[in-house]
Amino acid sequence: MALRRTARHAGAGRRRARADAHRAGRRGQRAIFHRLRDALCEFGPGLELRVVPDVARRRRYLRLPARSGVSSGRNGAVRGNRNAGRACPQRRVVLADEPPLAALGLCRAGPAVTATVKAKPSLRANKHMPESTSRDIQTQYDAIVIGGGVNGCGVARDLALRGVKVLLIEKGDFAMGTSWTSSGMIHGGARYLLSDIATTKKSCTDAGYIRCIAPHLIFRIPLMMPILKRDGLKGRINLEGADALFTVYDRYQPLKGGNPHIRLTPEEARRIEPMLAENLLGAVQTDEWGIDVPRLCVINILDAVEHGATAASWTAVTGFLREGRAVTGVAYEDRVTGRRGEARAGIVVNCAGPWATRVAEMAGARVELRPAKGIHLVLDRRISNIGVIAQAVDGRQVFVIPHENVSVIGTTDDDYFGDLDDIRILEDEIEYLLRAMETVLPRIREARIVKTIAGLRPTLFEQAKYEDDLTRDHRVFDHEREDGVPGLITLAGGKLAAYRIMAEDATDLACTKLGNRERCQTHLLPLPGGKGMPDIEGLAAKYRLDPYVVKRLAARQGSRTPAVLALIDENPAFANYVCTCEPVLEAELRYAIRREFVRHAVDLIGRCRLAEGPCQGYGCIVQAATIFGQERGLSPDDVADEALLIAQSKWRWRRDILAGPHLAQEELYRLVHLAVLDPLHVLKHRKEVF
Numbered sequence: 262m263a264l265r266r267t268a269r270h271a272g273a274g275r276r277r278a279r280a281d282a283h284r285a286g287r288r289g290q291r292a293i294f295h296r297l298r299d300a301l302c303e304f305g306p307g308l309e310l311r312v313v314p315d316v317a318r319r320r321r322y323l324r325l326p327a328r329s330g331v332s333s334g335r336n337g338a339v340r341g342n343r344n345a346g347r348a349c350p351q352r353r354v355v356l357a358d359e360p361p362l363a364a365l366g367l368c369r370a371g372p373a374v375t376a377t378v379k380a381k382p383s384l385r386a387n388k389h390m391p392e393s394t395s396r397d398i399q400t401q402y403d404a405i406v407i408g409g410g411v412n413g414c415g416v417a418r419d420l421a422l423r424g425v426k427v428l429l430i431e432k433g434d435f436a437m438g439t440s441w442t443s444s445g446m447i448h449g450g451a452r453y454l455l456s457d458i459a460t461t462k463k464s465c466t467d468a469g470y471i472r473c474i475a476p477h478l479i480f481r482i483p484l485m486m487p488i489l490k491r492d493g494l495k496g497r498i499n500l501e502g503a504d505a506l507f508t509v510y511d512r513y514q515p516l517k518g519g520n521p522h523i524r525l526t527p528e529e530a531r532r533i534e535p536m537l538a539e540n541l542l543g544a545v546q547t548d549e550w551g552i553d554v555p556r557l558c559v560i561n562i563l564d565a566v567e568h569g570a571t572a573a574s575w576t577a578v579t580g581f582l583r584e585g586r587a588v589t590g591v592a593y594e595d596r597v598t599g600r601r602g603e604a605r606a607g608i609v610v611n612c613a614g615p616w617a618t619r620v621a622e623m624a625g626a627r628v629e630l631r632p633a634k635g636i637h638l639v640l641d642r643r644i645s646n647i648g649v650i651a652q653a654v655d656g657r658q659v660f661v662i663p664h665e666n667v668s669v670i671g672t673t674d675d676d677y678f679g680d681l682d683d684i685r686i687l688e689d690e691i692e693y694l695l696r697a698m699e700t701v702l703p704r705i706r707e708a709r710i711v712k713t714i715a716g717l718r719p720t721l722f723e724q725a726k727y728e729d730d731l732t733r734d735h736r737v738f739d740h741e742r743e744d745g746v747p748g749l750i751t752l753a754g755g756k757l758a759a760y761r762i763m764a765e766d767a768t769d770l771a772c773t774k775l776g777n778r779e780r781c782q783t784h785l786l787p788l789p790g791g792k793g794m795p796d797i798e799g800l801a802a803k804y805r806l807d808p809y810v811v812k813r814l815a816a817r818q819g820s821r822t823p824a825v826l827a828l829i830d831e832n833p834a835f836a837n838y839v840c841t842c843e844p845v846l847e848a849e850l851r852y853a854i855r856r857e858f859v860r861h862a863v864d865l866i867g868r869c870r871l872a873e874g875p876c877q878g879y880g881c882i883v884q885a886a887t888i889f890g891q892e893r894g895l896s897p898d899d900v901a902d903e904a905l906l907i908a909q910s911k912w913r914w915r916r917d918i919l920a921g922p923h924l925a926q927e928e929l930y931r932l933v934h935l936a937v938l939d940p941l942h943v944l945k946h947r948k949e950v951f
């Protein structure tokens with residue numbers, strides 16, 4: 262009884278404390294709002310400040326995409342294979358309408374504070390290399406590729422290497438679609454051995470080629486599959502089954518330079534990974550390759566451009582040019598400048614990933630896909646020494662992989678019927694992954710989720726199959742033959758791991774139609790940076806940098822690392838770290854801005870892994886935007902806009918997890934940011950450098 266009374270008192274105390282905190286929070290919000298308003302008014306007229314009373318208007322001012330009528334939360338996404346086809350109402354996690362500016366620490370909800378971001382009419386032309394803007398687009402090409410994901414970039418490179426004059430158009434930054442949201446493994450997928458052995462073989466073969474043409478971008482991921490005692494006899498069968506499966510997989514491992522699997526006793530497994538659960542029966546360890554996907558896309562497009570291609574990012578294809586039923590080109594709109602134009606070509610290749618159906622429809626052609634949603638969770642630390650695989654409640658395999666200074670948990674696989682451009686993550690999906698992982702890593706919830714990632718697999722349509730059982734094979738649609746629409750082909754389905762072979766298939770068909778007889782060379786010629794690794798220790802000594810920092814840089818830039826570091830000769834300050842939680846050098850940012858088609862500062866996230874560490878950008882957003890502004894000669898107002906765009910993009914991946922301790926940490930970061938870094942102060946006092 263006494264205990265219960267104490268608990269009741271403690272409960273009342275907690276409620277009082279919460280009410281006090283709430284009142285203090287409102288006072289704090291008001292204070293921050295007034296401070297921000299004063300600072301912005303003083304700072305300049307570029308940022309417009311308004312108090313927007315209701316959520317609907319807030320959304321409009323913030324230019325958030327409207328939610329689709331059929332949102333995943335209310336209808337489509339269904340948890341787990343066995344439930345496929347059954348709608349289940351699910352609850353979204355709190356704070357969906359929090360303004361993205363909060364992510365930068367500039368403001369938060371309460372009286373909503375918004376900054377309207379003006380489209381910049383033009384940025385100063387890059388003196389080192391053409392920007393990837395619509396200004397570079399000519400009116401006539403041999404081929405036009407729609408979509409700058411891994412497949413589109415692969416096709417553009419293949420076409421350019423065969424001497425075809427090609428234009429690639431991407432509506433966001435390169436890789437910004439599904440490619441960015443993938444697990445980034447170039448693997449055969451041992452589990453496909455059970456249903457789709459041809460895909461395993463093809464993926465392993467192509468992974469072997471990718472390993473040769475981009476050796477700097479790939480990294481080995483040792484993966485352990487612990488089997489628990491809890492399942493009794495079933496556990497022992499599982500262990501033997503896993504051993505047998507990986508024995509078969511070992512036959513394909515040499516194709517990609519993988520190691521054969523090994524079987525571990527519980528003691529051996531725990532020696533490798535001490536965080537494992539107690540009730541181990543044994544484990545099987547294998548390995549796969551991981552790859553930096555945004556950079557894979559960028560170096561493909563760099564190579565294409567170095568071989569004569571044109572690339573335009575942040576430019577959307579809005580329609581097709583037609584002669585009768587034939588497609589003869591595309592109409593496009595630059596999403597930065599608003600500029601519209603048309604370009605003609607002998608063949609148009611639709612590589613729009615999950616959007617391929619929509620793009621084909623614009624030409625009256627048909628591409629049937631079954632988009633499947635997959636999510637990842639990013640934790641604020643490395644929670645294991647190696648990758649660990651666990652079995653989810655429905656029998657699917659999920660994993661956690663330590664990567665750089667964070668860990669990545671993935672992934673789900675659910676039919677998706679919602680808005681392709683606004684994929685929300687559900688509380689149930691997060692719980693599904695965490696519950697699976699904590700069976701083998703019981704302390705996993707001690708880590709904080711700092712980011713979520715959601716993407717759509719552009720899987721080929723098949724009826725009456727669970728999502729996991731759908732083929733991962735690809736298809737090249739010849740719309741002249743299939744729909745009577747000459748001039749258009751579509752590449753869809755498949756896997757990142759086989760992107761090069763897929764691109765080769767699509768390019769073969771495009772070249773046949775163009776009468777080009779050149780052979781594919783993409784498996785023979787190294788991608789930019791792929792001509793061997795530089796002398797890490799030598800470069801570290803020369804530029805007085807930590808070898809670890811140079812090694813991280815070399816993992817992105819490979820043989821081009823010395824060219825990046827040479828910028829430090831131009832100005833020793835370029836050796837500064839922009840981000841400290843995962844060291845990113847100022848020189849790397851400047852190199853990317855000058856040479857790698859960066860149109861917005863936000864593009865630096867994919868080029869340099871900016872703001873991808875545990876702090877998710879709190880320490881580096883303003884810095885990066887300022888550097889971008891210096892390189893492009895922007896006004897402080899425009900720099901602030903660029904900073905806000907990065908914050909908004911980072912916010913998109915965090916908005917669905919902000920509850921409980923995550924929210925508290927977010928608030929702490931925000932206050933630290935305001936109090937210590939004082940972004941507006943930094944921007945204001947950097948005026949003189951522009």
Ligand SMILES: Cc1cc2nc3c(=O)[nH]c(=O)nc-3n(C[C@H](O)[C@H](O)[C@H](O)COP(=O)(O)OP(=O)(O)OC[C@H]3O[C@@H](n4cnc5c(N)ncnc54)[C@H](O)[C@@H]3O)c2cc1C
Pocket residue numbers: 407408409410411412413430431432433434435436437438439440441442443444445446447448576577578579612613614615616620633634635636637672673716717718719753754755756757758759
């Ligand atoms: C959660 C998840 C995990 C995955 N993990 C792996 C893995 O570990 N290994 C593996 O091999 N595969 C994996 N995949 C699959 C792999 O990511 C995809 O097969 C691959 O990235 C698809 O690339 P894409 O170029 O076809 O599509 P996308 O990357 O989506 O590219 C299409 C592009 O077209 C652009 N676009 C669309 N419409 C227009 C328009 N009108 N105008 C201009 N541009 C337009 C989009 O902006 C987009 O950038 C995973 C997928 C998911 C979702």
